[in-house]
Amino acid sequence: MSCTHDNIYRPAIAILDEVRDEIKEVRTFFWHFDDPANEKVFRAFMPGQFAMVSIFGAGEIAISLPPSPTEDRLFFTTRKVGSVTAAMHDLKPGDRFAVRGPYGNGFPMRQYEGRNLIIVAGGIGLIPLRSVIIYALHHRAKYEKIQVFYGSRTPKDLMYLENLRQWQADNGFECYLTVDKAEGDWKDNVGVVGSLFKKPGVQMPVEGTTVFVCGPPIMFRFVLADLQKMGFQDQNMVSTLERYMKCGVGKCGHCCIGVAYVCTDGPVFTLEQIRKLGEVI
């Protein structure tokens, strides 16, 4: 079982179905559980949760869940950055690996019903927020205004292109893209993510809004400064934290910040909580 209570460390076998290149060094891995019973339990996950993934011989790591529970296929998207992700990037369709989870608190999407959702992502920060966007669009009527702001270094570094095109064509919500450096036939906005907030025609409601922010630390800091200037409160801004993790269930001690275990108390925290934890982001 993927998340049994008799053995919290035992993962279940998963089979890789398809590998897709997203951007340089970043790949998406579509997979399913060998045992359908595991899949059924696992599918109760919420946006913002994560899974512990074992690549045989390389080790086990925590990976966020980019799919929404409302979608058909399960997948992970990872950047090749350490020894386990490197081994993961060598996997071929049909290869076996192992998964346990889902873990973490996730975004309380039901609590946000009736609110505006503003999603701000930079680079691969879109991975955990993709789940939020798809989930919110699936339950479109439950949320008010939905806005997505996404930026990357160059047009070649935009993640989930297929989704982005769909989202831009969708009239039910707003999706703004930007790149730091234009290349090729890029005709859209050029500049940091924050520059999108000031674009003519962009109206960001401050009242009754939850803002999701994920991205590299530098982008995170600048976006927060921009949002604060616009009047957004700390308790209405949420993000997911990343920490080195070995167990995912609050035992190994690696991800602890202050009194919080990122794996069980997080990884989703409001900015208000993050500031109280005490350790720098």
Next chain:
Amino acid sequence: MRGRLIHTGDLGKIIDYLRRDYRVVAPFEGRGRDSYFDEVTDMNRDAVAIHVANPYYPPKRYVLPHIQRILTISAGQNPAIEPCAQTEKVAVFGIRSCDVEGIFHLDRFYLGNTYRDSYYEQLRNNLFIVNVACTDIERDIDEHCFCVCADAGPAAKAHFDLQFLDLHDESGDFLAVAGTPAGEELLAQPFFRKATMEHVARRRSILNEVRKHFRISTSWYSAATRFITHGEIQDSTWKKIGDRCLECGGCSYVCPTCTCFTVADRPTGPDTFERVRVWDACALSGFTRMAGGHNPRKAVHDRRNRRFFRKLSHYFIQREFTMACVGCGRCVRVCHGDIGMPEVVEILRRETVAQEQA
């Protein structure tokens, strides 16, 4: 409390009785003041030390081994992942009161939160604890012991199966009390005799006398806990402490309440692996380093801060019922920078009070 008496010469019979069902471990004398826990065999049975300096290496490893196999993994086309059963039954004979409290803290941590750790649980359920109260002021306690401050000793109040206390009189008798039904069962054995109220009174007076011989009798935990919980400790204070840390991780390895571990896959064959968990220490710089190199705790003092925050902050004391320090004094004995628990508590108190007055 129903006390029973047993003669010093009969303590070996308890060991023999336990050896029928358990692998019995007990403290032995090494060189000088050195001592260690080892398995009791026919060869060394008579050398088991009753009054002895508490070994550096805590008996925690009988419930949380420093390297523990948790899964076997066979990769390939039909992979299988099997848990490793922890079937060993261990009886620790002569465990000190501080270490008994340490195991209780581990119980709360590994079994009391959202997720139960089945590996810990199996070993714990198979563990039999025979506590010996520290009453010999020459051998049982030394200048670094401070269990009296942590309310963990010199005699544990609970969480043992059986407890022995040397009555230090010409009779050579020990007073025995049981803490669990399993302990009660052992007390019914014929080598125990009935104790009287006088023996119980003598127990009290012995413990009162022993308490006077602790050199560190005021580790100002309450002040440190208050300052840490309220975030009143200046960065400069942590830096002073951090500057004395050599990042050896020794404090964590000898600590009876440290819980952190890391996990690694080791190859056991061409396509098979074993997943092991290994003790880890927050003092080590790689403890929080993520893939890609980012480390949220870059500075030494950020890591030292972590150890004492985890042990003393009110949140964790409430969550685990006890402070994650039992006053065994091991960190004081091993630390090259002299930043064991009492010293740090004293620095935190002194510096913070001085800052408040400035």
